Amino acid sequence: MLAGGSILKMADPFFRLADISKSYAGLQAVQGVNFAVSSGEVIGLVGENGAGKSTLMKIIGGVIEPSSGTLEIDGVQRKSLTVLESMRSGIAFVHQELNLFDNLDVASNVYIGREPLYGGPFRLVDRKKLNADVQPLLDRLGVDFTPETMVSDMSIAQRQLLEIVKALSLNSRLVIMDEPTSSLTLIETDRLLAVVAGLKASGVSVIFISHRLNELTKCADRVVVLRDGCIVGELAKGDISHGAMIRLMIGRDLKALYVPPAARPGEDVLKISNVRTTVYPTQTVSLSVRQGEILGLAGLVGAGRTELARAIFGIDPLLSGSVAVNGKAIQVDDPRQAIGHGIFLVPEDRKRCGLLLDISIAENIALPNMQACASGGLVNDVIVAANAERQRERLHIRAPNVDQEGSSLSGGNQQKVVLAKWLAMNPRVLICDEPTRGVDVGAKSELYEMLRLLADSGVAILMISSDMEEVIGVSDRIAVMHEGMISGFLERAEFSEHNVLRLAVGESIH
Amino acid sequence: MFKKDIGLLILILVVGTVVAVINPLFLSAINLGNTANLVGLFGIFAIGQAFVIITGGIELSVGSIIALLGVLFVDLIVGHEMAWPLALVLMLVLGVVIGLIHGLLITRMHMQPFIVTLCGLLIYRGAARFYTQDGTAGFGFGVSLPQLEWLTTGRTFGVPHSFMALIVIACLMWVVLHRSVFGRYLYAVGKNEEAARYSGIRTNRVIIAAYVISAILTAISAIFFAMYTRSISPSSHGNFYELYAIAAAVLGGCSLRGGEGSIVGVVLGTVLLQVLQNLVNLLGIPSSLNFAVMGSVILIGVLADQQFAEYRKRKSEAAGKISTA
Amino acid sequence: MFKKDIGLLILILVVGTVVAVINPLFLSAINLGNTANLVGLFGIFAIGQAFVIITGGIELSVGSIIALLGVLFVDLIVGHEMAWPLALVLMLVLGVVIGLIHGLLITRMHMQPFIVTLCGLLIYRGAARFYTQDGTAGFGFGVSLPQLEWLTTGRTFGVPHSFMALIVIACLMWVVLHRSVFGRYLYAVGKNEEAARYSGIRTNRVIIAAYVISAILTAISAIFFAMYTRSISPSSHGNFYELYAIAAAVLGGCSLRGGEGSIVGVVLGTVLLQVLQNLVNLLGIPSSLNFAVMGSVILIGVLADQQFAEYRKRKSEAAGKISTA
Amino acid sequence: QAQDKKQLAFVVNAASDFWKLAEAGVKKAQGELPNYELQFKYPAQGTAALQNALMDDLVAAGTDAIMISSVDPKTSVDAFNRIAAQVPLFTTDSDAPDSNRIAYLGSSNTDAGVQAGEIAVGALPNGGKCMGFVGFLGADNAKERIAGFKKAIEGKGIELVDTRGDDVDFARARSNVDDVLAANPEINCMVGFYSYNPPKIYEALQAAGKLGAITVIAFDEDPITLGAVKDGSFAGTVVQQPFEWGYQGMKLMAAYMEGDKSGVPENKLIIVPTKIINKGNVDQFEADLKAAIGK
């Protein structure tokens, strides 16, 4: 089942990569990749964080130039593509990192660069036609925003859906989706998979990148596995399974993904009572997280989970209600205070809030705890580097050294850096908002292990997640939110996809 | 965007009303005409500035361009006896060239807009002063160019032509900025240049175009100013005008981080600045306090607008609260 | 950061060498002393500006603060016969207050730094002019304050004390910016305020502190300037100094988008600007060309630096390719 | 009630101490003209555009007559005519003879320049090389003073090597002198053409220890200038009489408003002569000055 592309009898490929390599200063991101796409096939692309998936796709999308190798489209060979050439060749790209203009509305974003025009020399935008063209695409994905919604008002999940809408609008032959589902919940994901099936049926090819492997078992015709920039194998439809993919990705079997708790949970550590936030000012939320417990917080996109986390951490104002740690009511007007009480937050949008992209890994890790790396107000860079190095080893952050800038890391490794900065400080309560968004299975299992170890050492963990498998696998208890309120709690015995979903859409399980 | 414009309009109306109550001459045809004329003169290049600011850039050489082109224009007509339409076209061409140079240095040579246009500020001012040997270029007494004068400093039904020019330019630029593809690209580039490039927008061209538009509008302004003052002392003509332009744009809702701003806002910003200037003279406030009054009104106005917006937001939140109970 | 500083240093050395070859008096002790004095005067507030720019802000009221505090300082000593140490402390306190107001308006009231400090520029200038009724505040003939004069305009071994003050302040601020926790916070806030906030940095305090530091350094400068000119015409004293400060900071590697800049760079930027100023007088270039020379040298220097950096980068990439093959 | 009284305005070209004296003259006139409201206006900046806009606003606000010291009279003729068509317009300090102004009241800058040259000739019997310092090199009053100075020193072995401009930035005014001291050792004479230039020269010379070694010729009556003349550091200064401009100007305008046009001579020029002040008459002059301002 290794290599040898001719497993499938497909139409002749219209797109081919020959011996493509890309190196960044001192780092071989993609190495001698050969890859072909035929019409109407869905290709899954998997690999660990930093394996080179996005880099490869960016080469196809014309965003970066390969160091060597050729691209062949409809028999024409080229050294590289520009974004426009790629688009004109019928390739659409959903970027992993969001590339939207939040000063424009939805419709303008979808058709940016290809606006429908009124006739005449002035190149005026036909806004009616623009909105009319966008609406059916929105309907197709069943999203809850309109062509006129400003992107600045949209949540990250909504933005991800918008990126997909943008790609669909291109009417392309090949749609590249780089982790399109990383912040989607089950319902949107299912809708997206249906769209992918629809595309396939109409002869469009799709390259689908995801770290949620069961999505690939559902939709892919074949799965290509990358490791360290090389293709290490390919799985035909019949062979696609969790185990097979993981084995190729990390070169070994994974022991159990989820680790069971070692001890029984203790007293309530974090207790929030009748909290109201600005997004859902009419609803109140009460919940508590016990010592040593991982409380999963599930819900649909926009259920208000992120908002709740932000309010507890002091980013957003609490309209009313109280937060208590270890039975003592505390005041949180500022993240600094929350941190002082041992409440840490791993935010959802790591690129904007999680880390500073253009400072080093070491400084990112040290930032919340700079005082500890300093004496007399002066920073000791040796301590900063040493602490970071320790975390890098502990979390297996893939970077040549800790002086690397945050922006040069793959998404998963960035996430580890965000986690690392809190782990260096001994949390009492850790709130993780989508902690494994865009993180590969290997790293996921490490992160889960880490969370469990933390919980076992007495930390109370509130884990917000849209990944159903993860919520069920990792949590000791699950709270489900629906439109700003808790629609129910589930004990371990009641855990099931069905139950979580019922609560998430606001139905009762009994 | 729209709400910001309303806030500014209210501020202008409040200030205007207060001034009119204290000194009714504020509303006299002659005073309104004078103010409209100045709004026209300053508004034209402020719109140009807004285009640059929306791309996330800045244009500091406005005042110096006005001095240099003004000196050249006057000297070509008076010293070299060139026909004025030819001189006018030449100035516009020079404007295009200046804009192109700025745009190319910024996009191709990857220089910071601040540096490029600061050097422009110094170089054009120096060139103007050197050209006249620090003397004054002016239309001497009796020099008369009836058509050109009618066109630039004339009035029709009491409305100064400079103001009409502003209205025409503002309408045109409104269409360009808010309705054309180019306008979209401008906002996109200003917000996120990299993403714009990913979307297949030729960002360099968009940025260059913004600087060219700005320079052309500044050149038009320069001619209006030359005809208004009729004499140009190159060491002081147009000094600080870049600050005026930026202030008008920022008051009008442009963000210096790029990606934000509207034409209506910029025009209203210009109107506010001129009304403030006017009220100091009209109310007999000691001219030493001129600046202080201007600064205070802007500060209080923007502060009030901000507080009002927040109050509205809180109120709508509170309304949500009540509906719970 | 470091590489940028080197480029600037090379530019200064090249310009200096050219000037020294043409007119050896450039290197005379007296001329170096004069230039060092001006570098000191301008460098102190340029460093303050850099702090603000690193947070992603801007401080436009520098020149007006220098005028206002200068006028008050002179008048307190001459008109109100206050002891100069008291007057000096009072000015520093006033500096702190001004910085606090700016910082609070920007952080608590969420106003744009450009607007706040532009209003500052207008208000302080107006206040200074109003205070003296547009007259000149100055130490009259024969007024002598030996200690204060020695401290501010004196020289030791030919080195002007203003320059020494700059060195001391630069060293102190170097430690603060490049070695202290606060410095790290400053860069973090400038790069990404939101992420900094999520890391538990009290971003508002950091920003306020930057404006306070800037205002204190400007106040110190104001006193040095007052003692240097000995008389202050509030309508023109310090005009355009904000542009000098920003130019020095940007030349020295600060980005107006925030998060970048170094103390060494800012000091070198100031040195370059003053050497350019000096060379015009020294080479007998007509003073009308002053600005043009300054602009051209900056433009060419920055351009050369940029091209050289890109050449180096291309070369290292080419080397990388070969090693792959 | 302000509107009942007739309003007269005195508009100057820039804010400086020099005009404080004119203001004092206007104040004195106000005391004698109870039926008038006298305004003294400084423009926000010294540009022709702002001055003209200021005059437009004044006329719009109901001012009945204006006296102006124009930044750039030669080319403001049209603006002046526009104003003169609405209210009586007088010029002071610098004239625009081709305009429809009623009259000019002030000194002759060329004559003042000549007087400065005479001081130089007297103080430098063996000739010398002079450096001039001025605010705006291109301004008319600067050009006329320089021309007058050159006329007086012609053929006397004295040369005006160059004149340095500083755009009225006092720090630059000072560093210009510093730079000349450093770069031009042959200079043995300095001329400060604007009122703040001589004090800067004085301070620079004092700092360099060259007081008395270089001959300094000054303009106007800055206290430092007078002090330096008194102690012999300066050869002398040429003073105008701005107090008289303010006082006489207002009286003239008021008379004109009442129909008394006898104050306007045939040639429409009312010259208030400039004076040379040197060690011999400086004390008397200072006493007169104090009396005039009433300090």
Ligand SMILES: Nc1ncnc2c1ncn2[C@@H]1O[C@H](COP(=O)(O)OP(=O)(O)OP(=O)(O)O)[C@@H](O)[C@H]1O
């Ligand atoms: N601009 C860059 N400069 C230097 N190195 C880079 C740059 N972009 C990517 N890399 C490196 O190239 C390698 C491949 O990155 P890539 O983003 O393609 O990984 P990926 O497979 O998409 O990972 P993930 O699943 O985390 O998204 C990584 O080691 C990354 O650190």
Ligand SMILES: Nc1ncnc2c1ncn2[C@@H]1O[C@H](COP(=O)(O)OP(=O)(O)OP(=O)(O)O)[C@@H](O)[C@H]1O
């Ligand atoms: N109708 C809406 N209009 C504007 N913004 C909305 C709307 N609905 C949701 N949002 C955005 O979503 C956020 C509230 O949902 P929140 O992100 O807290 O939900 P979540 O359960 O975490 O879901 P997500 O998966 O989107 O993070 C708000 O911060 C807001 O930005």
Ligand SMILES: [Mg+2]
């Ligand atoms: Mg990726």
Ligand SMILES: [Mg+2]
């Ligand atoms: Mg969320």
